[in-house]
Amino acid sequence: METSSVPTPSPGGLPPALRGILPVLIAVPVLLLFDRLLASAPFATYLLSIMGVNVILAVSLNIVNGMTGQFSIGHAGFMAVGAYVAGVLSLSFKETALSFLPVAASDQVFLVVALLAGGAAAALCGFLVGLPSLRLRGDYLAIVTLGFGEIIRVVVQNTDAFGRALGLSGIPQTSSLAMVGFWVFLVVLVARRIAYSSHGRSLWAIREDEVAAEAMGVDTTGYKVRAFVVSAFFAGIAGGLFAHFVPIINPGSFTFVKSMEIVVMVVLGGLGSTTGAIVAAVFLTLLPEALRSAFTVMGAEGSLAQKVDQIRMPVYGLLLVALMLLRPQGLFGMKEIWEVLPRWLPRRRKGLA
Amino acid sequence: MSPGAEASPPRQEEAPLLQADSVSIQFGGLRALTDFNLAIRKGDLQGLIGPNGAGKTTAFNVLTGVYRPTRGDVRVAGRRVNGWLPHQINHLGLARTFQNIRLFRALTALDNVKVACRAQGALHVEGADLGAKLRGALRNYRDWWRALLLTPGFMAEERELTRQAERLLEVMGLSHRRDEEARNLPYGEQRRLEIARALGTRPRVLLLDEPAAGMNTREKADLMVLIRKLRDDFSLGILVIEHDMKLVMGICEQITVLDHGETIARGAPEQVRSDRKVIEAYLGDNYLETHGGAA
Numbered sequence: 001m002e003t004s005s006v007p008t009p010s011p012g013g014l015p016p017a018l019r020g021i022l023p024v025l026i027a028v029p030v031l032l033l034f035d036r037l038l039a040s041a042p043f044a045t046y047l048l049s050i051m052g053v054n055v056i057l058a059v060s061l062n063i064v065n066g067m068t069g070q071f072s073i074g075h076a077g078f079m080a081v082g083a084y085v086a087g088v089l090s091l092s093f094k095e096t097a098l099s100f101l102p103v104a105a106s107d108q109v110f111l112v113v114a115l116l117a118g119g120a121a122a123a124l125c126g127f128l129v130g131l132p133s134l135r136l137r138g139d140y141l142a143i144v145t146l147g148f149g150e151i152i153r154v155v156v157q158n159t160d161a162f163g164r165a166l167g168l169s170g171i172p173q174t175s176s177l178a179m180v181g182f183w184v185f186l187v188v189l190v191a192r193r194i195a196y197s198s199h200g201r202s203l204w205a206i207r208e209d210e211v212a213a214e215a216m217g218v219d220t221t222g223y224k225v226r227a228f229v230v231s232a233f234f235a236g237i238a239g240g241l242f243a244h245f246v247p248i249i250n251p252g253s254f255t256f257v258k259s260m261e262i263v264v265m266v267v268l269g270g271l272g273s274t275t276g277a278i279v280a281a282v283f284l285t286l287l288p289e290a291l292r293s294a295f296t297v298m299g300a301e302g303s304l305a306q307k308v309d310q311i312r313m314p315v316y317g318l319l320l321v322a323l324m325l326l327r328p329q330g331l332f333g334m335k336e337i338w339e340v341l342p343r344w345l346p347r348r349r350k351g352l353a
Numbered sequence: 354m355s356p357g358a359e360a361s362p363p364r365q366e367e368a369p370l371l372q373a374d375s376v377s378i379q380f381g382g383l384r385a386l387t388d389f390n391l392a393i394r395k396g397d398l399q400g401l402i403g404p405n406g407a408g409k410t411t412a413f414n415v416l417t418g419v420y421r422p423t424r425g426d427v428r429v430a431g432r433r434v435n436g437w438l439p440h441q442i443n444h445l446g447l448a449r450t451f452q453n454i455r456l457f458r459a460l461t462a463l464d465n466v467k468v469a470c471r472a473q474g475a476l477h478v479e480g481a482d483l484g485a486k487l488r489g490a491l492r493n494y495r496d497w498w499r500a501l502l503l504t505p506g507f508m509a510e511e512r513e514l515t516r517q518a519e520r521l522l523e524v525m526g527l528s529h530r531r532d533e534e535a536r537n538l539p540y541g542e543q544r545r546l547e548i549a550r551a552l553g554t555r556p557r558v559l560l561l562d563e564p565a566a567g568m569n570t571r572e573k574a575d576l577m578v579l580i581r582k583l584r585d586d587f588s589l590g591i592l593v594i595e596h597d598m599k600l601v602m603g604i605c606e607q608i609t610v611l612d613h614g615e616t617i618a619r620g621a622p623e624q625v626r627s628d629r630k631v632i633e634a635y636l637g638d639n640y641l642e643t644h645g646g647a648a
Contacts, residue, residue, distance in 0.1 A: 021502065189501075190501055193500055193501050193503070194497070194500065194501070197500035197507070197511075198467065198468075198471040198500070198510075198511070198514065199496065199497060199500055200500075201460070201464050201467055201468045201471065202468055202471065204457065204459070204460055204464075204468075205457045205460065205465075205468045208456075208457035208458055208459055208460065209455045209456070209457055209458075211419070211455060212451065212455035212456070212457065213457070213468070214438070214439040214440050214443075215417060215419075215439050215440075215443060215448075215449055215451075216440075216443065216448070216468060216469040216550060216551070216553070216554055217440045217443035217444055217448075217469065217554045218440055218468065219438075219440050220440065222490075222493060226493065226494070226497065230497070334459060
């Protein structure tokens with residue numbers, strides 16, 4: 001937990017109204033520039049987009065699993081809700097455009113609307129799933145979210161509107177690196193500001209001792225449900241983004257394996273650490289690619305390289321076992337990277353500074 | 354139910370802040386508490402004692418809403434709170450500490466108190482009216498937005514919370530521990546921090562569950578002074594569970610003695626000390642036979 005109680009490190013001398021949204025004003029042009037620079041590198045764009053989606057998922061799950069100390073293992077379910085709702089919306093508005101805007105801008109407006117709809121649908125699901133199960137303590141949430149993830153997958157698999165097992169194809173590929181980056185930025189900002197606010201303190205308190213938090217007047221169920229709703233919303237957004245840059249979405253993309261992948265990211269980074277979740281998400285997105293390249297270089301002639309997706313889960317498993325043995329609190333524990341890193345650098349130790 | 358059906362109790366000022374009305378609680382076949390009565394008014398300093406397993410902590414848990422009474426009523430500030438959740442009862446002005454310290458261990462001392470300060474202002478229970486509930490829920494979500502946009506109101510509230518919490522730390526002599534994680538505090542200071550946190554909820558009645566457990570003689574003496582000071586400075590009603598007879602006899606004006614869930618004595622310290630049943634419960638009936646009655 002942060003030792004500083006100052007809400008957010010914010011630049012002084014700015015009008016308060018501006019201070020709240022200043023990070024957004026800086027981020028947007030930077031992201032657009034980045035997008036332009038990578039326009040001629042489709043694979044890098046794709047990989048970075050996947051990475052961004054994974055970061056959104058990990059950071060949002062960290063709000064529930066890390067900060068609040070609840071254990072949700074159905075995040076892919078919320079992602080699926082967002083992906084399919086946004087996907088179906090975009091498909092049905094494919095031919096329409098806002099006449100007063102250039103086509104590209106109109107596309108982006110529709111994308112944002114679809115994303116928000118997907119996020120809202122996921123948030124609603126989060127509310128409906130969370131309200132009954134978060135009243136209970138302990139493992140119930142894990143069981144219910146696990147069930148929810150599977151239910152969503154089965155429902156999608158058997159609904160014509162969602163393309164059944166074949167999935168949805170032909171969703172306009174209007175997502176861009178800048179759009180993904182913007183939402184990554186937004187989820188990180190939200191997570192950080194929640195963590196430093198009185199809401200965050202209440203969430204940490206619930207994580208530390210639910211009975212005491214309740215006795216001190218914290219409406220524990222309310223806080224847990226709100227954290228869960230926010231988390232589900234961003235999972236829905238991540239799903240919506242995903243649907244707009246992969247050529248086809250099918251139920252196979254949102255299985256229990258995907259949920260576990262996100263949980264692994266959060267645990268690996270350290271439960272409660274936003275930067276930990278980011279680092280772990282980036283690392284675990286690049287890992288399969290790195291393995292693939294390594295096998296290709298070693299001359300495994302494609303056959304092994306193609307199996308990377310199959311050996312990914314055992315690798316995750318080994319990674320987790322090693323982590324639990326060597327560093328059970330995760331990479332950064334509850335802290336953030338800038339609180340942990342100085343201690344790892346030998347030169348900055350006490351007495352030498 | 355019509356508004357007149359449950360009339361507010363007459364002369365509200367005189368209703369006790371906390372009242373237990375022949376409360377019984379039963380876990381399966383075990384009667385943990387039988388016909389427990391209690392009334393605490395502003396300025397009271399009462400004690401609750403009894404041998405191990407007498408039902409003292411159970412009584413606390415019933416009063417604070419952790420358990421629901423099997424029979425009888427609990428009233429806080431004149432309102433019947435059977436079946437309310439602990440945080441709702443807390444909002445009516447009842448705060449407690451725990452026998453086995455339950456701080457938010459990874460949070461700083463300051464943040465521990467700020468959680469309590471904030472929670473108090475966050476939500477007020479106004480019955481089960483759907484409109485009120487909806488408004489409350491909307492306000493909670495609006496508060497999230499304020500935190501996300503760092504509105505001036507939010508920043509001001511944050512500063513105010515810090516100020517309140519710092520003051521409470523000062524009262525409890527913990528200012529030097531402000532930014533230290535609660536788990537790193539020495540035992541006695543953890544106990545004091547728990548009291549500071551309870552005070553953060555702006556209670557009218559404070560329940561202390563063995564506040565002197567694990568303290569040395571010197572710390573106990575300080576604690577006695579402190580408890581009296583809290584009652585006077587914050588105009589509280591205080592109920593203390595304590596094993597240490599010297600402490601209870603020293604500060605409490607009225608003492609209730611529990612044994613096997615039943616109230617066996619009640620009264621001023623001298624009265625309780627010489628009560629035959631109390632001596633029996635604490636020292637066994639052989640004691641009386643060999644020593645020929647109470648001293």
